[in-house]
Amino acid sequence: MKVLVTGKNGQVGTALIKAAEAIPDIQIFGYDRSELDISNSDHIQHRLIQTEPDVVINAAAYTAVDRAEDDVETAFVINRDGPELLALCCAQRDIPLLHISTDFVFDGQKEGAYLETDPCQPISIYGRSKLAGENQIKLAWKKHLILRTAWVFGGQNNFVKTMQRLGAERPEISVVNDQFGGPTSAIDIAAALLMMAQKAIETGFNEWGVYHYTGTPSVSWYEFACEILKDNRQLVIHPIPTTEYPTPARRPSNSVLNCQKIRSVFGIEQPDWKTKL
Secondary structure, X not given: OEEEEEOOOOHHHHHHHHHHHOOOOOEEEEEOOOOOOOOOHHHHHHHHHHHOOXXXXXXXXXXXXXXXXXXXXXXXXXXXXXXXXXXXXXXXXXXXXXXXXXXXXXXXXXXXXXXXXXOOOOOOHHHHHXXXXXXXXXXXXXXXXXXXXXXXXXXXXXXHHHHHHHHXXXXXXXXXXXXXXXXXXXXXXXXXXXXXXXXXXXXOOOOOEEEEOOOEOOXXXXXXXXXXXXXXXXXXXXXXXXXXXXXXXXXXXEEOEOOHHHHXXXXXXXXXXXXXX
């Protein structure tokens, strides 16, 4: 299986390259934005002709949630227009497209875990741009698999690294305790995407659409931080409400995703995120 990956230097992109290189029957081609700008159809066409992939995985995204509130145009170019172009180019060559999306497409007001079929009502520019990308892919190309995930950690810039840094610098920290979700390792997301990709290129596969995938168990950011820093006995961690930690972009208070569909179609189980910390 030949796989083309966009956004190779992001959390999931990096994990995808590493995971694929360890599997003998996968040949992977990874590109960063300078090598493949997904908002440029000529870039896309060139790489598709050059590599002739069996499947494309889009790991490129604008993920600066707070900055997106002021940088609206860039967020939509990368999160909406880019995925649409990828889908159109993949459709021309009959190449399945896998795309990573987010819990931020929901408003977080539901009681219980979100299903793939629940109404999407994003409350931030980032969430709106990601939902717009999902919708454009659906319109452009039938053979798509959209993987919504949440609270991704892995690589250099993520919540785990931030907590470790703050825990080393300060005697006390405060962490939000009224937002809940399933922390998800980039390593596990990469493994799930490659399993989905292999299934997608099988003759007769027709289970296209949206899937949810996160780690388990679901926790608050405070509980996640406590687990990350459990060996730091001297550190005091204070639980606080979201109102005491205002940010430019609103976050969903409930980011828990129901992952039964991906289990039934692909046999992919929710991973225990604690094993990847």
